[in-house]
Structure formats: C-alpha cells, structure tokens
Amino acid sequence: MAFEADGGQAAPDFSIGSAMGAAADYVAAGGLNKAAIAKVSAETQKLVSAAKSGGFKISKEGVEPLLKAVRDMGTELTRLERQTIRLSEAPQLGDHPYGRAVAAHDHKGAAQSANSASAVLGDFKRVVMDTEEALLRASGQYEKNEHATVEALDRLKS
Template identity: 85%
Template structure:
C-alpha cells in the first residue's frame, strides 16, 4: 500500500509562484504522491503556457537564481533516484509461496505503483524540466538551449 497524506493536513499552495517550493516542502513532509505531482504539474504547465505566449517574461539576469534552484532540484532528484534504485528489486523473503507473494507486493508498492518513489520521482523530474523550459522561454534563452542540444547531438552522431 502506497503512502497517502493524511486528509486532515492543510493543503499546500501549488500556485505558479510557489509550485517548486511547495512540492519540495511536501517531499520533506513525506506526503508527495502522484496526486500532488499532478497538481504541481498542472500549475507548471500554466507557467510554460504563459511563457510561450509572452505573458511571463524575465530578464536573463533575473532568471539566473531561479534556474540555479531548478537545476539544484534536478541534482537532488538524481541523488534520490540513485538511493531508491534498490526499491525496484524484490526483497529476499524466502523461496516459499508466502515469501514470494509478500516480496512481489512490497516491490510493486515501492517501485511500480503510481505513488511509488520511482514513479513520483519520474513525474517530479518532468515538472522540473517543464519549469526549466518555462524559465528559459520567459528569459528568451530557450532557442539557444535547443540549438546547443541539437549541435551536441550532431557531434555525437558524427
């Protein structure tokens, strides 16, 4: 059974301005799950849309600390992912039917369910990437990043 936040807890603020901070705080409280990520993702998509339409702009200088925070979060997610890789393996609980059944159940809850650590980290990683895209678009740096990525991929091919 995956962990679900207590329904009596105060709901975090997932507004555009505090989506990343709210998610980080929610992680610290142990309540991050697929539903919370979906809320954060929806707010992040609003940010991306606003940046695409020109409704959200920021200077290159002003965006630097925000990009640094987003990139630091990406590094944190990589670290968390490395720490949770063992969750994808079934625990060794014996070679009898009950041990195998419990091990399969534990593995499914830890690494395969919608609220598993692996799934939530993957979903949160997408939120972080979308946030970076919004910030780069808002500061006019997105096309340069796209060009740099294409050039890097071309160099790998050739």
C-alpha cells in the same frame, strides 16, 4: 530579481511560488504522490504557457539563481532515480510464504504502482524540466539552449 509585467494584459494566473508551494504542501502533508505531482504539473504548465505567450518575462540576471535551483533539483532527482533502479527487483526475503508476500508488497510500492517511488520521481523530474523550460523561455534563452542541446546530441551520435 527582475520580473517584467506585460503592460497590456491582465496578470496571468501562475507563479513559481504556487507551483513550488504546492509541492511543499504535499511533502509536508505526507509526501509526494501521483495526485500531488499532477497538481504541481498543472501549475507548472500555466507557467510554461505564460512564458510561451510572452505574459511572463524575467531578466537574464534575475533568472540565473532560479535556473540554478531548478537544475540542482534535476541533478538531485537524477541521483535519486539511480538509487531507485535497485527497487526494480523484489528484495530477497526468503523462499517462505511470508518472505515472498513482503517482497512482493515492497516491490509493488517501490517500483510498480502508480504512486511508486520510481513513478513519482519520474513525474516530478518532468515538472522540474518544464519549470526550466518556462524560465528559459521567460528570459529569452530557450532557443539558444535548445540549439546547444541539439548540437551536443549530434556530437554524441558522431
């Protein structure tokens, strides 16, 4: 993989490894939540900023396996989001007080709270999209990709 340092500047304070490592640490410690995603997002924003300023560059050949991994993760998160749509309704556990209480608790944890599966998946998907943006910018492919996306959306509108 070919990373190019910006010769005239100090090394930027970012890395793909630190962003993904932060995510892995939180999963190992019991799962992702809003706070964990916020920390990973902060690392990813450093990567985006460095790519925008030209402080992070990568060759087109070097970026391809990283983009594939990031896009595969986006696809997997989309699949998981589709599964969590079913969580937007409280489960039917009976019309007795205990059934209603458990259903409300399950529903809150799955779809309503800030740390719900739906919220965390949505936040993590934004981190993945930001990572893709940083990689595309760093490899000089961002504008080309953005233009292709706009054209595709225009075709869908027609």
